[in-house]
Amino acid sequence: MWFHNLQELRHSASLANKVFIQRDYSEGTTCKFQTKFPSELETRIERSLFEDTVKTLNNYYAEAEKIGGQSYLEGCLACATAYLIFLCMETRYEKVLKKIAKYIQEQNEKIYAPRGLLITDPIERGMRVIEISIYEDRGSSGSSSSSSSVSGSTTR
Amino acid sequence: MHLGVSESMRECEYSQISTRSSTPMETPYKKKTPKRRKWESFPGRNKFYCDGRIMMAKQTGVFYLTLVLILATCGLFFTFDCPFLALQLTPIIPVIGGVLFLFVLGSLLRTSFSDPGVLPRATPDEAADLERQIDVANGSTGYRPPPRTKEVVINGQTVKLKYCFTCKIFRPPRASHCSLCDNCVERFDHHCPWVGNCVGRRNYRFFYMFILSLSFLTIFIFAFVITHIILRSHHSGFLNALKDSPVVVCFFSVWSIVGLSGFHTYLISSNQTTNEDIKGSWSSKRGKDNYNPYSYGNIFTNCCAALCGPLPPSLIDRRGFIQSDAPQMAPPTNGITMYGATQSQQSHMCDQDQCIQSTKFVLQAATTPLLQQQTSDGRTALSLGGPCTSLPLGQPTPPTSTPSLSCHEVVDMLPIHTHTHNPMAHHHFLTPEEVPSPPGMLPCGSPMGHSPTVQAGFYNPASQDSLHEDSVRGLVKLSSV
Numbered sequence: 001m002w003f004h005n006l007q008e009l010r011h012s013a014s015l016a017n018k019v020f021i022q023r024d025y026s027e028g029t030t031c032k033f034q035t036k037f038p039s040e041l042e043t044r045i046e047r048s049l050f051e052d053t054v055k056t057l058n059n060y061y062a063e064a065e066k067i068g069g070q071s072y073l074e075g076c077l078a079c080a081t082a083y084l085i086f087l088c089m090e091t092r093y094e095k096v097l098k099k100i101a102k103y104i105q106e107q108n109e110k111i112y113a114p115r116g117l118l119i120t121d122p123i124e125r126g127m128r129v130i131e132i133s134i135y136e137d138r139g140s141s142g143s144s145s146s147s148s149s150v151s152g153s154t155t156r
Numbered sequence: 157m158h159l160g161v162s163e164s165m166r167e168c169e170y171s172q173i174s175t176r177s178s179t180p181m182e183t184p185y186k187k188k189t190p191k192r193r194k195w196e197s198f199p200g201r202n203k204f205y206c207d208g209r210i211m212m213a214k215q216t217g218v219f220y221l222t223l224v225l226i227l228a229t230c231g232l233f234f235t236f237d238c239p240f241l242a243l244q245l246t247p248i249i250p251v252i253g254g255v256l257f258l259f260v261l262g263s264l265l266r267t268s269f270s271d272p273g274v275l276p277r278a279t280p281d282e283a284a285d286l287e288r289q290i291d292v293a294n295g296s297t298g299y300r301p302p303p304r305t306k307e308v309v310i311n312g313q314t315v316k317l318k319y320c321f322t323c324k325i326f327r328p329p330r331a332s333h334c335s336l337c338d339n340c341v342e343r344f345d346h347h348c349p350w351v352g353n354c355v356g357r358r359n360y361r362f363f364y365m366f367i368l369s370l371s372f373l374t375i376f377i378f379a380f381v382i383t384h385i386i387l388r389s390h391h392s393g394f395l396n397a398l399k400d401s402p403v404v405v406c407f408f409s410v411w412s413i414v415g416l417s418g419f420h421t422y423l424i425s426s427n428q429t430t431n432e433d434i435k436g437s438w439s440s441k442r443g444k445d446n447y448n449p450y451s452y453g454n455i456f457t458n459c460c461a462a463l464c465g466p467l468p469p470s471l472i473d474r475r476g477f478i479q480s481d482a483p484q485m486a487p488p489t490n491g492i493t494m495y496g497a498t499q500s501q502q503s504h505m506c507d508q509d510q511c512i513q514s515t516k517f518v519l520q521a522a523t524t525p526l527l528q529q530q531t532s533d534g535r536t537a538l539s540l541g542g543p544c545t546s547l548p549l550g551q552p553t554p555p556t557s558t559p560s561l562s563c564h565e566v567v568d569m570l571p572i573h574t575h576t577h578n579p580m581a582h583h584h585f586l587t588p589e590e591v592p593s594p595p596g597m598l599p600c601g602s603p604m605g606h607s608p609t610v611q612a613g614f615y616n617p618a619s620q621d622s623l624h625e626d627s628v629r630g631l632v633k634l635s636s637v
Contacts, residue, residue, distance in 0.1 A: 018281050018285070019285075020281075020282055020285050020286075022326075023328065025308045025310060025315075025317070025328060025329055026308060026309060026310060027310070027311075028310050028311065028329070028449065028450055029328060029329055029330055029342075029343065029450065064466065065465075065466055065468070066466070067457075067460070067461050067465050067466070071464065071465060071466045072460060072464045074464075074466070075463065075464030075465065075466075075467075076464060078467075079365070079463075079464075082259075082262050083266065091466065091467055091469070092466055093466045093467065093468055093469060094469055097469065123469075123471070124473075125276075125279065125282065126275050126276040126471045126472075127471060128275070128278070128282070128325060128328075129282060131281075131282070
């Protein structure tokens, strides 16, 4: 059990490596990430946990980009109001992105940070990759972390 | 001579102190650097207004022409034709005209000002990772690597994904690099000068609504101006009628705009982009089994998907603040240049490297003939102050010893770049195009399509200190001639 929270992870550990999960374009241009388990993570995390995370993210993105009744309604309503309606409410895509951000933070706190890993939200990398940072323990186990005012995981 | 060196460096410093309030590069002791927004260090050739809310291409002259044409035509219509028609026929005519006009204007502004779906450039770590993977796959470490492609099967069709040397990414399918804006754009349709922006995934529907409504508006105006002339000619003869109403200015534009709307209607119904149609990517002439893998099969679904589908958010986060506390990995040891970062610390730190590189290239371009010239050495030293601007592309900087080169961040590098090369080109035979362009800078005025010529691997970050020494020595040499 290395780190108890993300703040400790950031300030006590040094960044060793980054793994990039690339996009899977086999189904077209919809946002989907490869579920292939990278070899650098073999010693760090169980394959099933990783695959679950990626599959859940893929499902979220599929939901955001789904073309169906609700998206048509939203599109027509937006067109009818000359897109002014988006001053008041946010698009379905943005709502799902918020859910994704929360999910990633939760996963980081519960699963990845305890293993010395950190997932960066793909939206911060232009939806090209899921960046997983691998941290090495510097030696000091949390006694030096004094910054309680540092904000949470995903930097915006 | 040290004097010459320090003078030129001081020149560099004086000419680049920014009058803007953003990030002075003097000392590391300054704690309070004002926060800058990401659009200010955007690597593409776009222009931003209203603090990053509005994004347009670099050349906007034709866009203003479009605005003037629309406003002038509608203005003339409402002033000269509408009063007559409202009285003679019905007052609904100006109302409908007004609604159409507002719709056209709204969709035009929306198309022009929004982000077309620009893909942000790869961070240095990503680019390094990709390079490593490609090297492993190829096994070759050529000076200039061959064009890189990846093949992927989409719905049964094999699609080639090209590697973009400027953005350091493999382009997603249907994305393309716009050479005018120097960005990769998702679902790139075309770069429209009339609209002053690229047309891509995020603004295609607005573009389509613009041309559709504009064609309705022009047909509307055309029809009612003709009606006006006909009605007037009953009273006072044809020639007099023509005199009283303006000449039909939108006669030619009707056909071109209606034609364009028809073309885009066809594209939407077959779910193709202009880019794909022009290249004939999915035409059956290429092969019997060639079909469009993105099409949904029927026209209605294709139209709905293009026009009413979900609108993805902008990926470039123009108005976000630049974070300077993100942890960075050590620079890669494979000796290949890293650039294309969107992180600001890179863009702040690249100034010195850029100075060194620019110096090096100027020296390369101008060695022998320049030493024989009597003039221009002073100018060379001075003109090096010009290009000591940090490319927003940014590079990782190994710790260097001279922080005194404070450089001034400019969004558009190219005019300055051209300016430096001109004194050189004047004195000898290398044209600006032949001068080896520093990495990250496209040759000026290159009319190319989608493959920018950036030389990767041209510059080794491991030898920066020696380069710096060379450049200093070079400056000394020039100033003493």
